[in-house]
Amino acid sequence: MSELTINRLLEALLEGNQSLAVVESRKLLENDVKPERIVTEGIESAMTQLDAKCTVEQFNLLEIMLVGRAVMEVMKVLYPTDGSPPDTKGIVVTGALEGDVHDLGKNILRIVLTAKGYRVVDCGTDCPVEKLIDTAAQEAALTIGVSGLITTVIPQVRQVTAILSERGLGHIKVMAGGAALKQATAESLNVDFVAQTAFDGVHYIDQILEVK
């Protein structure tokens, strides 16, 4: 049953049909399908399929934007907030580095982290490394979460930990995620952790707090 409905959600997302995607995600929740599964098997699968349409000849910005809008509406259904500030377990600063405008995965990470009790300060996309680090210092962040979808940002990702150390901020952990970074090792990116999914990131930060 849930397989079938996840497929229907997938189709609705790929059509950019926001209202149908919301209806299908509500049905999944009513059938006790966990939000984590809906994100990984529904949203992430839909975006992987969209990848095929991203070749230069077929590139259709409007189509991709409609899918993105539908994804964010589904996230509101999966992780509703009542608008009141949640108790915070710690602060996480997120951003996509200079030259990278992809933000869907980063926005999902923000929603999931917020739902799990963290406060997220998002530096947005196309963000200089220094701005990310300044924000982490000002906010006394526990962790920086770098989202990278294009491989050209990798040299910038490698700088983050080094600059933190130079500035005496080596206690701030750095985690990386997103399609361009998740295939790499933490060592090669010079970060503390590489996440395959947003949920991996949450587990990693939970562990840091347990150790402290």
Ligand code: B12
């Ligand atoms: C949607 C999309 C776009 C949209 C972005 C819309 C938006 N607001 O984000 C638009 C149309 C704007 C776009 C533009 C471009 N894109 Co594009 N795009 C994609 C596509 C199809 C999907 C990305 C996505 O949203 N995935 C869904 C999300 C949910 O997944 P995710 O980001 O991986 O996030 C999950 C996890 O990884 C994790 N996560 C993500 N970040 C982080 C961070 C941390 C800390 C943690 C813990 C977890 C975490 O959380 C999420 C949930 O689990 C990808 C293909 C792909 N396979 O990724 C190409 C892709 C990323 N794009 C690509 C390219 C080349 C471009 C363009 C340069 C194309 C062009 N010809 O102009 C431009 C400009 C890019 C730029 N300068 O940044 C390439 C990159 C190739 C490369 N190796 O560098 C890809 C891989 C497509 C391809 N196969 O060629 N794109």
